[in-house]
Amino acid sequence: MTTVAVGFDYSEDSRAAADWAAAYARERDCALVLVHAMGILEQASFEDARASLAAAGADLAARSGLADARVHAHVDYGDACSVMLRCIEAPISASLLVVGTRGHHAHAGLLLGSTSLELAEHALVPVVIVPGQR
Amino acid sequence: MLVLGGPGSHESHEEEGHPERPERVSAVLAGIGDLDLGSEVVRVAPREATRAELTRVHDGSYLDELGAFCYAGGGDIDEDTYATFDSWSVARHTAGAGLAVIDELSRAGDGVGFVLTRPPGHHALAGRAMGFCLLNNAAVAAAHLVARGERVAIVDFDVHHGNGTQSIFWNEPRVLYVSSHQMPLFPGSGTPGEVGGPDALGATLNLPLPAGATGDVIQRAYEELAAPSLEAFGATWVLVSAGYDAHRSDPLADLKLTSGDFAGLSRFIASHAGPGRLAFFLEGGYNLQALRASAAATLGTVLGANVALEERSSGGPGAETIERARRARDRALEEAHELGGRA
Numbered sequence A: 001m002t003t004v005a006v007g008f009d010y011s012e013d014s015r016a017a018a019d020w021a022a023a024y025a026r027e028r029d030c031a032l033v034l035v036h037a038m039g040i041l042e043q044a045s046f047e048d049a050r051a052s053l054a055a056a057g058a059d060l061a062a063r064s065g066l067a068d069a070r071v072h073a074h075v076d077y078g079d080a081c082s083v084m085l086r087c088i089e090a091p092i093s094a095s096l097l098v099v100g101t102r103g104h105h106a107h108a109g110l111l112l113g114s115t116s117l118e119l120a121e122h123a124l125v126p127v128v129i130v131p132g133q134r
Numbered sequence B: 001m002l003v004l005g006g007p008g009s010h011e012s013h014e015e016e017g018h019p020e021r022p023e024r025v026s027a028v029l030a031g032i033g034d035l036d037l038g039s040e041v042v043r044v045a046p047r048e049a050t051r052a053e054l055t056r057v058h059d060g061s062y063l064d065e066l067g068a069f070c071y072a073g074g075g076d077i078d079e080d081t082y083a084t085f086d087s088w089s090v091a092r093h094t095a096g097a098g099l100a101v102i103d104e105l106s107r108a109g110d111g112v113g114f115v116l117t118r119p120p121g122h123h124a125l126a127g128r129a130m131g132f133c134l135l136n137n138a139a140v141a142a143a144h145l146v147a148r149g150e151r152v153a154i155v156d157f158d159v160h161h162g163n164g165t166q167s168i169f170w171n172e173p174r175v176l177y178v179s180s181h182q183m184p185l186f187p188g189s190g191t192p193g194e195v196g197g198p199d200a201l202g203a204t205l206n207l208p209l210p211a212g213a214t215g216d217v218i219q220r221a222y223e224e225l226a227a228p229s230l231e232a233f234g235a236t237w238v239l240v241s242a243g244y245d246a247h248r249s250d251p252l253a254d255l256k257l258t259s260g261d262f263a264g265l266s267r268f269i270a271s272h273a274g275p276g277r278l279a280f281f282l283e284g285g286y287n288l289q290a291l292r293a294s295a296a297a298t299l300g301t302v303l304g305a306n307v308a309l310e311e312r313s314s315g316g317p318g319a320e321t322i323e324r325a326r327r328a329r330d331r332a333l334e335e336a337h338e339l340g341g342r343a
């Protein structure tokens, strides 16, 4: 089964990306991995972060009509771009990466901090950039 | 002799409530004061690193973006990293402080350098700020030395892996990058299987340690794995990414080192450097007391000054990771050589 990985930082843009990825996974019969990157300052413990993300995954499964077993949660340390790039490798082996246009801190019109642009430049698999609500 | 670079005017690089704050520099200055070095301290004023010096390791387009971002008022670059209006100037002076220290050490032919400025640098990539870091200060200094024909070892004992430094010199055989760090932890990289690019196989050495690891384990990792690499490499200069967030009191990580352990590590590192060819760069360290004591431990030890040390720590987990790291590294090197042989 092919695997789709979607970046998720609880921002509105990343929710839009997750919804798009869930719809795609349902149509194409893919597994979906919700991916959260932990920065240096994130105060939650790794286990708490994993629990929150699993809850968000269950929500997404219910909302999108994907089977629970098809949706996985993956928390990793690092910047969003590197964490998404590592999802291409085993064990996740994602063949499609999905991200929102910008997360909590990226700045419109600036390359600085743009995960989506940097990811598109470095990824060896297709990247989908989902526009959020404007 | 201590050649002290900085601190310069770093205070305007500040964000309320952020742990990477100006008081960190004051804490290290207090630690140096505790050593009573008197006339043994030579202060060099930070100078601004030039664009040519910065583009040895950073993309020009990134420098333009960062400058423009700061002049537009700054803000949060990502969830960890901020910049203010002044940060572009502060960051260039921080990178330049390292260059000034190296030039003074070279002129004097003696002494030990300490680059006491901020923001820190070892997470900064060629084209991106991250992990509190804007410009990679140690990398800019190493590239400056390489341009002069030197072979540079960068030893990084900050609790976080210096992904920026590793990435910048990934395929550079004239720079040996050695990092000990807690794993898993931000930034997620730094496995023993990461050994360098095809032109620089073995010039990256990672020593990951589990949460709770104590000084005895980290010291052994350096003596058993780093010493052979350092000896084989034959560095003409040694730069140290000196982060003190592996201290047991640090709020951002879970290693258990004491100031006594930092003294031991610093003695080990200094034993691989010639006179006037050793410089420390301040990276992390977010408990001010621990930072003061640990920086004093480093400098007191390498300068032979009297310094009160916390007892060295021992008994924590991770001894088995040393052997595991050795095997993973050997395997990765073998595989890379096979690949290279086939190409």
Ligand SMILES: [Zn+2]
Residues within 6 Å of the ligand: B158, B159, B160, B243, B245, B283, B284, B285
């Ligand atoms: Zn650190």
